[in-house]
Every structure is written in structure tokens, then in C-alpha cells.
Amino acid sequence: MSKGRVTVVDIAEAAGVSKSTVSLVLQGSPLVGEATRARVNAAMRDLGYVYNRGAANLRQSNAKSKIIGVVVNDLTNSFFAELAVGVDMVVQSAGFVQFLANTGESIDRQSEVIASMREHGVSGLIVSPARGTTAKDLKPLVSAGIPVVLVVRNVPGAKVSSLVSDNRAGTVAAVEHLVSLGHRRIAFIGGFADTVVFAERLEGYRAAMAAAGLEFSEDLVVPSAPSRAGGVEAIGRAMLLAEKPTGAVCFNDAAAFGVCDGLRARGLEPGRDFAVVGFDDVIEAQTAVPALTTIAVDPQGMGRRAAQLLLKQINADKADAEAITGAVRLVVRESCGAGQGIFGRKMA
Amino acid sequence: MSKGRVTVVDIAEAAGVSKSTVSLVLQGSPLVGEATRARVNAAMRDLGYVYNRGAANLRQSNAKSKIIGVVVNDLTNSFFAELAVGVDMVVQSAGFVQFLANTGESIDRQSEVIASMREHGVSGLIVSPARGTTAKDLKPLVSAGIPVVLVVRNVPGAKVSSLVSDNRAGTVAAVEHLVSLGHRRIAFIGGFADTVVFAERLEGYRAAMAAAGLEFSEDLVVPSAPSRAGGVEAIGRAMLLAEKPTGAVCFNDAAAFGVCDGLRARGLEPGRDFAVVGFDDVIEAQTAVPALTTIAVDPQGMGRRAAQLLLKQINADKADAEAITGAVRLVVRESCGAGQGIFGRKMA
Incomplete structure (x- = not known):
């Protein structure tokens, strides 16, 4: 409960705006310009004002919460930390705070954290769904009219917006690159085989192998947990x-x-004795030795775009679901052996 | 707003408990045993019950929120992702949900996210403070009686509980180990020089160098951002x-x-031509090549202990602040060259 000492009037005076402007900022209204919002936020911070949203939500049914919920399936993958940083960049300047929750691939936990975020009046959610999430799991959010943007993994039949990468085009580019370097026996390593993302990336791999006249072999597809430890284990097999x-x-x-x-x-030695291509382009890919050749998805950029898509829906009150597929691009570094030439051949 | 269709009576029936037991679980009371709490939570989940905490908080002033807030200074460091996973293990079974927020070392952002978590009736906070945080920044939380546990970085003069690592003992052990392998020119690499943690780790380094009869040289202390990119840059210098x-x-x-x-x-080659010792023992330290010799802090364990300390305070209503220093231990792997012998000497 706020101590009630600092009032809206105090903030309006300190910020040099009207009382109703302060109220609009408190409600997250899109009617207030960025500079004014920043001035009001700064005044609130300086005065130590704490907005009692619980009371305000009951007083005024259309008062909007300032929280964006981000629910991810594996916080220990740095991809999601970077995505969250991208979301923060956009939501901060729009006057929102991001609350992040990790499901660790548990659908039960996902239900709990989403329910808890709903209780606390979240304005909208960005969700990278846990494995096995179905449209039914998301239905309560859709029914309640809460804006949702799915990222990374789409959920077939869910009537919400989504922002995923062009997974198929990514693995096509990866295979084509390895073929151009002279490889014929190319494995597809890692990932849980029961996810949509896996299916799409495998499809790109198969299509590009076929296009290059290379036989597809089940043996060369080695799924594993999509983690560092999973990769160690899969290459061993x-x-x-x-x-x-x-x-x-x-x-x-x-x-x-x-x-x-x-x-x-x-x-x-990767890049000399064996060619490795990743997918995502996390920050570490640049500084690793050898630097990782990979398909750039731009996790921060994906976070920013997802946040923009979500804010658009929040401000529009009722918006149609959009399905966006983000372009990806091959980034050639060292782990594929390009430049140095695998098998001792110097490639131009 | 909850649709009000599923009631406490429905849940009590489904879980085979009394109505007041369900209420106690909803309030996060420590009076309910773990098995019962799990049964009630399962029933709530199955029935799709959404607790309207905002209304409940106003109805009943001592109703407790089920949120634990975790505020970290750098989400892109996997240490914090692992810490959050440890917190989750403990708070989940106690019926809480963890909301995580990243400050990216910004004190302003830290104030905003803490204020937002307060508004939403957080039960307690675990905070790894942003650089430059002072006791004054934490005073509003202390005044409001919100349980807080500081982790990783202590804040001098803050009257809250803290759980930090024995930083000095860690770097003493690291230096002693390198000295035992025959090293005399040992650098101290990385970290922001203006933090308490840096000062403590540097103090251990200086003390152990002196104890080994090695001269301290300012040149050998090379601060940098405590990140992978920072390390690349610092070793370059x-x-x-x-x-x-x-x-x-x-x-x-x-x-x-x-x-x-x-x-x-x-x-x-690290471990052959140069000895490297880390600090933290993140998961990746084991699987890296060479595997990293490091000072084990056990981030997940730190998360679990911090969560336990916080829950104790939440349940005690008013508890004295505790300052806990967690033991650390040297984990010898490959990057220090032990076993293989740096400079071609085989060390026993």
C-alpha cells in the first residue's frame, strides 16, 4: 500500500504538467508524447512515488497495467536472455516494465506463471511456448482478450500473433554453404525432434541436400537437447x-x-578438420574460437520486433493477429572452414 | 478480473480439503503442508482457477501475494540465469511464482522495476544490485517492511539480509594453486574496479601473492567488463x-x-601455454575445451539458499537481517595446466 504522501498533484507540479497528464501517464495512455512521459516518470522517481495499481485497477476498470510479461522456455539458453534485452529496449521507452518468467519446458509451470501474470494485470505477453504447448493452452488468454505474441515457436491453431524465424530458409542456406565448400556427408545435429522448429529446420536441410543431389540418410539426423551438453553428446553419436x-x-x-x-x-579441430554451422547468432558466436559460422536470427532484434508488435496490439485495443516470419541470413566466420579450406584445400 | 465461475468451494471439493485450507494456500500460509499445497495447486490448475489477487489484497489486508521478485544486474551473464533456476526450485514448491527483471547495471532502471514489483504486491525480493547501488536506494524497501535478500554484491550499510561468496578466500585459493604449479607472473584479469566484489577478489589476490613472496604489480591488474568480450580485451592488454x-x-x-x-x-593454447582460472563455476565451465579450472560458487545453490532465506523472512513477518558468506572451493580442471604441466613440466 502506498504511504500516500506523494500525490498526483505533487508530481504534476514537479514535472510542469497538468494533473490529468500525470493520470494518463499512470494509465500508460498512448496519448502522451515520449518527452512528457519521460518527464513525468522522472518526477515520480525523484519524489519516490509508488503507484498502487491494485487499488487503481479496481477504481477504474480501464486503467492499464504497465507490465509486459515475457515467458520463455529455457532461460539457461543465452538466446532468451538476449531476446529479453531486446524486449526491454522497446518496452522501457514506452513506460512499461518487463517481468520475465522461465518455464524450463514445463507446460504446468507455464500455466502457473501465465495465470500469475494475468492476476497481476499484465498488459500483454510475449511467450516462447514450452514443448508440447497446444492452442488449448493459450485459449484462456485469447478469451480474456489479453494481447499475446508468440516468439520462436509457433503454436498451430492458436489465434494469436506470432514472430518466428524463417527456419527452412536458414538450414537451406547452411547446407548450400557446406556443399559449396565440398562437403557431401553433412549431418543435422541437435534439437528436440517433437517441435515445430525442428521440423522446419530439418525440412530445409532435406530440401537442400536433395537439391544438391545428395542422398538423405536418417543416420545423419541426430537430435539432442538444444544445449551445449546436448551438442557434445550428439556429435559423439x-x-x-x-x-x-x-x-x-x-x-x-x-x-x-x-x-x-x-x-x-x-x-x-572445428573449422579445420570438421565444418560446423550454428543457428541463432548469439553474441558469443562472434568471440568464440573458432568464431561460429551461423544463421543469424538476431535475438535482440526479434525481442524488439515482438515488443513493438505487442505494444501495437495493446494500444489498438482490438487488433487482428499477425503472423510474421523474420528473414535470416548466413554469417560466415571460421567454424565452417571457409577461407582456410577444410581437407587442406584453400577455398577462394 | 476473474470470471468468477470456479470458486474456492469447487477447489476444496476437487482437492478433498476444507474451504479454509484452500484459503490458506491462496494466502501462501506456512501452516499448510507441502503435499496438501500441491494437491490444492493441482486442483486450481485443473479447474482453470485464476486468483484475483488485486481484489483479495484490498479485501483482506494481510493476504500475501505469491510473487517473489528477482532483480539482476546482467541477465546476459549465464550466472544469473542459473541463479534464477535455483530460486525457482525453492519458490515453486512453496507456492510462489518468480518474476525476474534485468537492470543491465542501471540504477534508474533498478528503481523502476523495484517500484513496479512493489505496486504488484511482491512478497519479497532477491536483488543482485546494479553497480553503484547505495543503502539509500534500498531504504524505501526497508521502510515498507518488504523482505529483501541481496545476493552476489553486498551494499554497505543496507539493513537487509545478504548472501555473498567468500570472494577473498576464492582468489587466495586460485593464486596458491597457480603458485604451486610454478607460476610467478600471475595477472588478475577482468571485473569492474568500482565494485565491492572486485575489491574483495583483488584483496585475496594481493594477499596470496604477498604470502608467496611475489611482488605486487599494478600492471598485472587489468580490469574490464566482467564478460567474455571484456576478457578478450583485457588479456590483449x-x-x-x-x-x-x-x-x-x-x-x-x-x-x-x-x-x-x-x-x-x-x-x-589455454592450459598448455598459459594458465587460466575462473570464478563462479557456471555450467559451461565443465564442458568447455579446455574445461575451466575455477572457483565454484554454485550459482543454482546460491539461488536456492537465497530463496530459503527470503521465505524464512516472509513467513516470520519480522526477522533480523542475516549476513551469510557462502564457502567457495577450487575446482581443478584443464585450463590451469595442472596434470599436463605448463612449460612442459609434468606436475604430480
Whole structure:
């Protein structure tokens, strides 16, 4: 409960605006310009004002909360930390605070955190759904009219906006690149086989292998947890094959880093003895040794776009669901051996 | 606003408990046993019950919110993701939901997210303070009687509980280990020089260097952002010295990974040509190549202990502040060269 000492009048005076402008800012109204909003927020901060949203929500049914909820399926993957940083960039300047919750791939936990965010009057949610999430799981949000943007993983049949990467185009580009470097035995490493993202990335891999006249072999598809440890384990299995791969398109960067670790543990240097391509382009991909060749998704950029899409829906009151597929691009660094030439050949 | 269709009576029936037990669970009361709480939570989930906490807080002034707020200074450091996972383990089973917010080292943002969490009736906060946080910044929380546990970084003069690592003992152990392997030119790499943690870790480094009869040289202390990129940059500066170091005690694991990257970029292999010791023992330290020798802080364990300390305070209503210093231990892996013997010498 606020101590009630600092009032809206105090804030209006300090910020040099009217009382009703302060009220509009408190309600997150889009009618207030950015400079004014910043001045009012600064005055509230200086005066130590704490807005009692619980009371305000009951007093005034259309008062809007200033929270954006972000629900992710695996906080230990740095992709999601970067996505959250991107969301923060946009929502901060719009006067919102981001509350982040981790489901660790548990649908039960996902229901709990979403329910808790609803109780606390979240303005909208950005959700990277846990494995196995169905449209039914999201229905309560849709019924309640809460704006939702799904990121990374789409949920078939869910009537909410989504922002996913062009997964198929990404793995097509990765395979084409390895083929251009002379590889024929290319593995697809990592990822949970029961997700939509896996299916889309595998489809790109298969299509590009076929286009290059290379036979598809089930043996070369080695799923695993989409983590560093998963990548270590999966490359271990792949290297037991009678006909070993010479390169791998990995489900994500985390798995690709694990593949590099696993190769070194076998005395093979990634980028020299074996070609590795990741997917995501997390910050670490640039500074790793060898620097990771990968499909850039731009997690921060995805966070920013998701936040913009969500704010648009929040401010529009009722907006149609949009499905956006973000473009991806191949970023050639060192782990694929381009430039240095795998098998001792210098590629131009 | 809850649709009001599912009632406390429905839940009590489904869970096979009394109405007042359901109420106690909704209030987060410590009087309800774990098994009963789980049964009631499961029933609420199955029935799709959404608790309208805003209304309940006004109806009943001592109703407790079910949120634990966790405020961290750098979400892109995986240390904090692991800490959050540890917090989740404990607070979930106590019937709380964790909301995480990132300040990115901004004190202004920290004030905003803490104020927002207060508005939403957070039961307590776990805070890894942004750089430059003072006791004054935390005073509003103390005055309002909100339980707070500071983690990682203590704030001098703040009258709240804290859980930090034994930073001094950690770097003492790291230096002693490198000295035992024959190193004399040992650098201290990474970290922001204006933090308490840096001062404590540097103090341990200085004390252990002195105890080993090694001269302290300002040149060998190379601060940087406590990140992978910071480590790359700092080792670059250290290797420009006329008398180059042969090993480094790093501020944290993130910087240590950067040091390994930077060494490789100069054609030096960490663990063979140069000894690297980290601090934290993040999950990646085990699977990295070479595996990182480091000071184990156990971030998940720290998250669990912080959550337990916080729950104790929440349930005690008024508890004295406790200051806990967690023990740390040296974990010898490969990056220090122990076992393989730096400089071609085989160490026992």
C-alpha cells in the first residue's frame, strides 16, 4: 500500500504538467508524447512515488497495467536472455516494465506463471511456448482478450500473433554453404525432434541436400537437447557412424558450441578438420574460437520486433493477429572452414 | 478480473480439503503442508482457477501475494540465469511464482522495476544490485517492511539480509594453486574496479601473492567488463606488457572464457601455454575445451539458499537481517595446466 504522501498533484507540479497528464501517464495512455512521459516518470522517481495499481485497477476498470510479461522456455539458453534485452529496449521507452518468467519446458509451470501474470494485470505477453504447448493452452488468454505474441515457436491453431524465424530458409542456406565448400556427408545435429522448429529446420536441410543431389540418410539426423551438453553428446553419436560426416548443420548455436567441444575432445579441430554451422547468432558466436559460422536470427532484434508488435496490439485495443516470419541470413566466420579450406584445400 | 465461475468451494471439493485450507494456500500460509499445497495447486490448475489477487489484497489486508521478485544486474551473464533456476526450485514448491527483471547495471532502471514489483504486491525480493547501488536506494524497501535478500554484491550499510561468496578466500585459493604449479607472473584479469566484489577478489589476490613472496604489480591488474568480450580485451592488454604473465586469475568465468578466446587468437593454447582460472563455476565451465579450472560458487545453490532465506523472512513477518558468506572451493580442471604441466613440466 502506498504511504500516500506523494500525490498526483505533487508530481504534476514537479514535472510542469497538468494533473490529468500525470493520470494518463499512470494509465500508460498512448496519448502522451515520449518527452512528457519521460518527464513525468522522472518526477515520480525523484519524489519516490509508488503507484498502487491494485487499488487503481479496481477504481477504474480501464486503467492499464504497465507490465509486459515475457515467458520463455529455457532461460539457461543465452538466446532468451538476449531476446529479453531486446524486449526491454522497446518496452522501457514506452513506460512499461518487463517481468520475465522461465518455464524450463514445463507446460504446468507455464500455466502457473501465465495465470500469475494475468492476476497481476499484465498488459500483454510475449511467450516462447514450452514443448508440447497446444492452442488449448493459450485459449484462456485469447478469451480474456489479453494481447499475446508468440516468439520462436509457433503454436498451430492458436489465434494469436506470432514472430518466428524463417527456419527452412536458414538450414537451406547452411547446407548450400557446406556443399559449396565440398562437403557431401553433412549431418543435422541437435534439437528436440517433437517441435515445430525442428521440423522446419530439418525440412530445409532435406530440401537442400536433395537439391544438391545428395542422398538423405536418417543416420545423419541426430537430435539432442538444444544445449551445449546436448551438442557434445550428439556429435559423439554421429562420429560413431561407419561413414562419418565431415560437417554439420546444427539446430542452434548452443548445440554447435557443444559440437565444437565434442570434436576437440576427439582431437578434431572445428573449422579445420570438421565444418560446423550454428543457428541463432548469439553474441558469443562472434568471440568464440573458432568464431561460429551461423544463421543469424538476431535475438535482440526479434525481442524488439515482438515488443513493438505487442505494444501495437495493446494500444489498438482490438487488433487482428499477425503472423510474421523474420528473414535470416548466413554469417560466415571460421567454424565452417571457409577461407582456410577444410581437407587442406584453400577455398577462394 | 476473474470470471468468477470456479470458486474456492469447487477447489476444496476437487482437492478433498476444507474451504479454509484452500484459503490458506491462496494466502501462501506456512501452516499448510507441502503435499496438501500441491494437491490444492493441482486442483486450481485443473479447474482453470485464476486468483484475483488485486481484489483479495484490498479485501483482506494481510493476504500475501505469491510473487517473489528477482532483480539482476546482467541477465546476459549465464550466472544469473542459473541463479534464477535455483530460486525457482525453492519458490515453486512453496507456492510462489518468480518474476525476474534485468537492470543491465542501471540504477534508474533498478528503481523502476523495484517500484513496479512493489505496486504488484511482491512478497519479497532477491536483488543482485546494479553497480553503484547505495543503502539509500534500498531504504524505501526497508521502510515498507518488504523482505529483501541481496545476493552476489553486498551494499554497505543496507539493513537487509545478504548472501555473498567468500570472494577473498576464492582468489587466495586460485593464486596458491597457480603458485604451486610454478607460476610467478600471475595477472588478475577482468571485473569492474568500482565494485565491492572486485575489491574483495583483488584483496585475496594481493594477499596470496604477498604470502608467496611475489611482488605486487599494478600492471598485472587489468580490469574490464566482467564478460567474455571484456576478457578478450583485457588479456590483449595484459599480453602487451614487457614482462608477460604466464597465468591469470580471472574475475569471473565469463571473463575467463574471453581470456581463453583471446589467447587462442594469439596462437596460445589455454592450459598448455598459459594458465587460466575462473570464478563462479557456471555450467559451461565443465564442458568447455579446455574445461575451466575455477572457483565454484554454485550459482543454482546460491539461488536456492537465497530463496530459503527470503521465505524464512516472509513467513516470520519480522526477522533480523542475516549476513551469510557462502564457502567457495577450487575446482581443478584443464585450463590451469595442472596434470599436463605448463612449460612442459609434468606436475604430480
